[in-house]
Amino acid sequence: MSAPPGSDRFRAVLGHFPTSVVAVTALDRAGTPVGMTVGSFFSVSLDPLLVGFCPARASTTFPKIRTAPGFAVNLLAHDQEWICRRLAARGADKFRGIGWRPAPSGAPVLEGALAWLDCTxxxxxxxxxxxxxxxxxxxxxxxxxxxxxxxxxxxLEPVRRGSGN
Ligand SMILES: Cc1cc2nc3c(=O)[nH]c(=O)nc-3n(C[C@H](O)[C@H](O)[C@H](O)COP(=O)(O)O)c2cc1C
Known part of the structure; x- marks a missing residue:
């Protein structure tokens, strides 16, 4: 009987599936911007409009996002790799040097993001x-x-468009 696949094989095989890179952001209880890099963003439903993402239970940022009334999903541009890396690192001051404006919920919309959604x-x-x-x-x-x-x-790589586009 073959052994069930382990997490290393899971990572290796799932790595073949390209994922978008988004920053999920919110304001914590103190009104401080918080955020995390997320590759698990997906669209779910048109009626009602629903999207989703999968934060790790071990994330220290998600509990702060969870206390906010809403969160923003920011689609990162190819030149925002530094933001991707910053928001994927644990620690304080993640937003140093990152420009943003509030979405209607107050959640940060990042300067230079290609698209954003404001969610409850x-x-x-x-x-x-x-x-x-x-x-x-x-x-x-x-x-x-x-x-x-x-x-x-x-x-991490930019999506390259075909020359015919
Ligand atoms: C490309 C990329 C995709 C990621 N996708 C996810 C994800 O879907 N869910 C998740 O919990 N963490 C994901 N991470 C890791 C988190 O961004 C990061 O570990 C975490 O937010 C930082 O720790 P903290 O939440 O304790 O601040 C991803 C990181 C990178 C670089």
Whole structure:
């Protein structure tokens, strides 16, 4: 009988699936911007408008986002790799040098993001060592024409458009 696949194989195989790179942001109870890099963003429903993402149970940032009335999902541009890395690192002062303006919920919309959605919490499910968070979309905008960042096989890269586009 073959052994069930382990987490290393899971990571290696799942790495072949390209994912978008977004920053999920909010204001904590003190009104301080908080955020985390997320590759698990997905769209869910048109009626009502729902999106989702999967924060790790071990995340120290998600509990702060969870206390906010809403959160923003920011689609990062190819030249925002530094923001991706900053918001993926644990620690204080993640927003140093990052420009932002408030979405209607107050959640930070990052300067230079290609698109953003402002959401309220619709549901939070437990799923293994992660949560599945569903957000009801209250406002959304696509601001940029540039190439997004994607995560593929363990690396960050810009989406390259074909010459025919
Ligand atoms: C490309 C990329 C995608 C990521 N996707 C997720 C994700 O979907 N869920 C998650 O919990 N963490 C994800 N992370 C890790 C978090 O950004 C990061 O570990 C965490 O927010 C920092 O720790 P903290 O939450 O304790 O501040 C990702 C990191 C990178 C670089």
């Amino acid at each position: 919490f619709a549901d939070v499910h437990e799923a293994g060592d992660h949560y599945v968070v569903l957000g009801a979309v209250a406002a959304l905008e696509a601001d940029g024409e540039g190439a997004p960042l994607v995560f593929l096989k363990g690396a």
